[in-house]
Amino acid sequence: MGNLIVLVLLFVFKCHSQETLSGLLNTYNNNSVPYISVQELAASKTKTIVLDARESKEFEISHIKDAIHVGFDSFNLKNTTQKFNEKQLAIVVYCSLGVRSEDIAEQLKKAGYSNVKNLYGGIFEWKNSGFPVYDIKNKETDSIHTYSIEWGKWLKKGIKVYD
DSSP states (O other): OOHHHHHHHHHHHHHHHHHHHHHHHHHHOOSSSSOOOHHHHHHHHSEEEEOOSSSSHHHOOOOOOTEOOOOOOOOHHHHHHHOOTTTTTTEEEEEEESSSHHHHHHHHTTTTSSEEETTTTTTHHHHHHHEEEOTTSOOOEEEEEEEEEHTTTTTTTTEEEEO
């Protein structure tokens, strides 16, 4: 009976922790890569490489201006590191919310990149904060690929695209 109570409490805690963005990120991430807020990225005067760790269909619908698509399932560390030889470059990795981007950022850190950050809340938080996104033709758009219906609840502004 004690094990059942523990399982129920863990389930309730997990569900409750996903009611906030920080709870969701704490559930899925291990905080191995420091976050940068969308406001900090938008205001940054430092030359920053912005990498999009979403799939091609997500990137084509919308992305942050000048972001470089590296993908998640198709991510190739060797190809990416060949493009950026300087290990001290400021690099920000993002995805929909900040879960897949942490995995990609971890790989870059292990490869010796010392200034890698994960965009807190990803492109959803970027759009929710009123910053522009662009489609594959580099035209500003309100459409955002939401990855899934479950993740889509975190996008508060813009047009949700599921596929």
